[in-house]
Structure formats: structure tokens, C-alpha cells
Amino acid sequence: MTALDSILPTAAPGAKAPGAAGSGRRRTFLLGAVLPVGLAIGWEILVQIGLAEGRLLPPPSRIGATLLELLQGGELFAHIGATLWRVGTGFLLGSVAGLVIGAAAGYSRLVRDIIDPSIQGLRAIPSLAWVPLFILWLGIFEESKIALIAIGVFFPVYLGVSAAVLSVDRKIVEVGRIFRFNGRKLISRILVPAILPNVVVALRTGLGLGWMFVVAAEIMGASQGLGYLLVDGQQLGKPDQIVAAILVFAVIGKITDALIIVVSTPFLRWQDNYERIG
Amino acid sequence: MLAIRHLSKTYPNGTAALRDFSLEVSGGQAVAIVGGSGCGKSTLLRLIAGLEQPTEGSVQVGGEAIAEPHPAVGLVFQEPRLLPWLTVADNIALGLDDIAPAERVHRVQEALRSVGLASQGERWPRELSGGMAQRVALARALVARPSVLLLDEPFSALDALTRSGLQDHLVALWEETKPTLVLVTHDIEEALVVADRIIILRPRPGQIDAVIDARLPRPRDRDSAQFEDIKKDLRIALDHSFRHQVEAAE
Numbered sequence A: 001m002t003a004l005d006s007i008l009p010t011a012a013p014g015a016k017a018p019g020a021a022g023s024g025r026r027r028t029f030l031l032g033a034v035l036p037v038g039l040a041i042g043w044e045i046l047v048q049i050g051l052a053e054g055r056l057l058p059p060p061s062r063i064g065a066t067l068l069e070l071l072q073g074g075e076l077f078a079h080i081g082a083t084l085w086r087v088g089t090g091f092l093l094g095s096v097a098g099l100v101i102g103a104a105a106g107y108s109r110l111v112r113d114i115i116d117p118s119i120q121g122l123r124a125i126p127s128l129a130w131v132p133l134f135i136l137w138l139g140i141f142e143e144s145k146i147a148l149i150a151i152g153v154f155f156p157v158y159l160g161v162s163a164a165v166l167s168v169d170r171k172i173v174e175v176g177r178i179f180r181f182n183g184r185k186l187i188s189r190i191l192v193p194a195i196l197p198n199v200v201v202a203l204r205t206g207l208g209l210g211w212m213f214v215v216a217a218e219i220m221g222a223s224q225g226l227g228y229l230l231v232d233g234q235q236l237g238k239p240d241q242i243v244a245a246i247l248v249f250a251v252i253g254k255i256t257d258a259l260i261i262v263v264s265t266p267f268l269r270w271q272d273n274y275e276r277i278g
Numbered sequence B: 001m002l003a004i005r006h007l008s009k010t011y012p013n014g015t016a017a018l019r020d021f022s023l024e025v026s027g028g029q030a031v032a033i034v035g036g037s038g039c040g041k042s043t044l045l046r047l048i049a050g051l052e053q054p055t056e057g058s059v060q061v062g063g064e065a066i067a068e069p070h071p072a073v074g075l076v077f078q079e080p081r082l083l084p085w086l087t088v089a090d091n092i093a094l095g096l097d098d099i100a101p102a103e104r105v106h107r108v109q110e111a112l113r114s115v116g117l118a119s120q121g122e123r124w125p126r127e128l129s130g131g132m133a134q135r136v137a138l139a140r141a142l143v144a145r146p147s148v149l150l151l152d153e154p155f156s157a158l159d160a161l162t163r164s165g166l167q168d169h170l171v172a173l174w175e176e177t178k179p180t181l182v183l184v185t186h187d188i189e190e191a192l193v194v195a196d197r198i199i200i201l202r203p204r205p206g207q208i209d210a211v212i213d214a215r216l217p218r219p220r221d222r223d224s225a226q227f228e229d230i231k232k233d234l235r236i237a238l239d240h241s242f243r244h245q246v247e248a249a250e
Helices: A002-007 A017-048 A060-072 A075-107 A109-123 A127-138 A142-166 A170-178 A183-219 A226-235 A239-277 B041-049 B088-096 B101-114 B130-142 B160-177 B188-194 B225-249
Strands: B002-010 B016-025 B030-034 B056-061 B073-076 B148-152 B180-185 B197-202 B207-213
Touching (some): A017 A060, A060 A239, A075 A142, A075 A183, A075 A226, A075 A239, A127 A183, A170 A183, A183 A226, A183 A239, A226 A239, B016 B056, B016 B207, B030 B188, B041 B073, B041 B148, B073 B130, B088 B130, B101 B130, B130 B160, B188 B225
Parallel strands (some): B148 B180
Antiparallel strands (some): B002 B016, B002 B056, B197 B207
């Protein structure tokens, strides 16, 4: 026993890593920020000293002023709310359908053989091609927009989840069998944790597409929403409003993506550890 | 007691992995099964563990027929196969699913201590070395106190030093509770360190070629003359078995 003990490392590998990795990450962040911040400041200076006009591409100060104006009127929150509601509802519908159908197709050969060819066929259609049909079926208001977003979310989630279930290591499943895990236990104790990392990736991809499609849906006709701000800015010749809306899209898109990460992190701690060491 | 009677396994594609294999191992005995690759030794273990169904014949543990994984039979695979999302302690607790939580914590601690990893329970499998991970796998198989312990080339992926350390450790653990032990290996020395009886398997289809008695006093000294003698016998028997195969192939 003592001989074996001496083989053991005395401290966990990577125990010192977080601090070092933290400062390295900060450095990478600063390096990455140099280019966009530098360009913004440069552009601001050029416009301020009159070397550039900045009418079609407004300088940061004017975009900031526009944002402030939209904020103060309370208008911005109404637009954000409308867009968030569409993305949220569409994402919920699309991801739940993608999770359920994807899991079924990954788990059961029969289900896969029946539905996968059709889904792959439908996937070949560019999602925006559905728009006229959705408008005919569901009208020009919320329903058709949400349907489009749900479609956009569904495919990556379906693909990611079914592939994740299919790629679960047979050797790990066998461990479950050795400990006599039956159907439901095998799913909850082995399959679900095994596919979770890939499911999170699939949901993030789905959400990204949801944001893409909400822009398309709102550009095609809406009286409210961030996409409406884009169209309105174009029609009234207000590039500062367009850029402001784009910025808001970026920030909120990033926040919702981070939300998925935050929610899933406690369940994927075992993986984080691996990344830190590797 | 483990009783294997006329066990045969032919896969649907026609490959005969095992033919008419019979073996009795009394309680507390340790048997090693040695043979080259493809001799059906892994298939044999999978059949005993109930992971596969035999084409013919039966496996009985303590008089009870094994048709599917059974709590009395523990299995250690070639790889640790720890669930990466469970801590070391939770991996070991997999074998104790039906036991009250308080008792479970106690048993897991005991198992961790027995494999020399008492303070490592909260670590993730990814953080372990190969030898440590395999010790966790051993603890996971032993924590339920099986009456039959099956080991499928358990140390073959480890370096020589770790391997011989773990072989000795396995013997020490086995002597504590003395389950019936079946070790599949291609390492002659490993078979001799662990087993009382060594069975040489001949491939395609797997069948018994020779049985060698290896009842040496424990703990076994790898450098003793007796050990060397039996090792030589075993090597000759294996050579003979291989030559036989080559002739048969020609």
C-alpha cells in the first residue's frame, strides 16, 4: 500500500492553473480589443477634425447619442421586448421539438429510418423560402415570424441531438448494463449526461440561428422590434439608428448565449476541469 | 462457485468465438485464462458477465443461471470506463445503487481506502492517471462485494511498473474477501502472480488447450525458483499451443 501511495501525485494537477489562465485570458481579451476600439476612436477623430463626413457611417459619439435618445424615450425597451419575445417563443418551440425528435431519432433505429430522410429533405430548403407560405397560413403578424424562427432553431438542434445520441460510447453504456440500469435509468444516468455537452452546443447554434431569423422576419414586416429599427433607419436615412440596432442585437445575442452557458455550467463542471488541465 | 457448462458462442456472421467450454471454479479460487488475441477469452468473460448470450451451454454462479448482468458478478474492463461526469466517489457508488445513502457513503470511503485513494473521492476521472483510474474501476467492481470477480486484461494498458504494483494490489484485495476470480490476460507473469490455475485457450473457435496448476504460496515472489519453473512450463505450453495452431492453419 505504501509503495502505491508514493506513486500518487500529492497535489491535484492544474491546482495553480486558474490564476495563470486568468491573466492569460485578460491579455488575450485586451489584444483582441485593440483593433475595434482603435478603429472606433480613429473614426471619431477623423470625423471630429472634419477629415471625414461620417454621414453614411456615423462616428461612435453619434451612435451613442442615438442609443441614449432611444433609451430615454423608453422606445428601445419596447423594441427589445418585442424581439426578445419572438426569439424566446420561437427558440422554445424549435428547441423542444428538436430535442424530442432528435433524441427519438438518435435512440431508435426505426424512428430514425422513418423520419430522418424527410427531415434531411426539408433541411435542404432554405428556411426563408417558407416565408410566403407561413404568411398565407399564419398571417402577417406574430405567428408567421415565430414559425420561421422555430424552423431555424429546429434543424441545428435536431441534428446536434440526434448525432449526440448516436455517438454515445457503447463502452460507457455497457457500464450501465453491468450495474443493471434499466431503460429509464439508463437514459437518465448514462445517456443524458453523456449527450449534454453536445446538446448545449446544439442549443447555442440553434439560438444563433434564431437571432438570424428574427432579423429576417422583422425586416420583412414589423411595426416593432430591433429589426424594425433597421428598416426604419434605412427608409428614413438614419444610419446611426441602424448601427445602434446592430449593436443592441450583438449585445443581447451575446447575453442570451451566455445565459445558456451559465445555466449549463454546473452540469458540465467535469468538462471544464478537463479543458483547464488540457 | 462458478460453473460453466459446454459454453459455445457463434456470432450471427458465422464467427465461432468459443466452442464447448466447460470450467468449474470453486468459491475463493483464482483462475487465469491465457491465450493470444482472438482466442475468445474476452467473449468468455462477456458471457460469464451476462453481457452476451451463449449460443449453447450455461453459466451458473452459486447455482443460479446467469442470463444478464447479476449483482453477484463484478467486472473490470480493459479500460477503466469511468463515467466522466461523475466524481471518483460517485463512480464507485454506481455499484451500490440499491443501498441506503448513509451506508453507501461509508462503503464508498472504505472502497477508496482499500485501493489507496482515500482522499481522491472528489476528483474527476479526467484528472486521474491510468493506474489510478483502473484502481477506481477495481474499487467500483469490488464495492458491491461480488462473489465472482471478472477481470478482462485489466492492466494491459498500463506501464510495467504500475502494472506489477497493481497486480500485487489486486492479490491483496482479493485475499480480503476471496471472491471467485477469473482473470483474462495475455501476460504470463500476471497469470502466475494472481491465479491458482491457468487455462490456455486455443483460438478459432476458442477451446481449452491446456490447464496448468499454479498453486504457489502467497504473496508470490516473481524471482523465486518455483515461480520461474512454472513460468517456464507455462511458456512451453503456450508455445506448443501456438505451434499447434500454425500447423492446423497449414
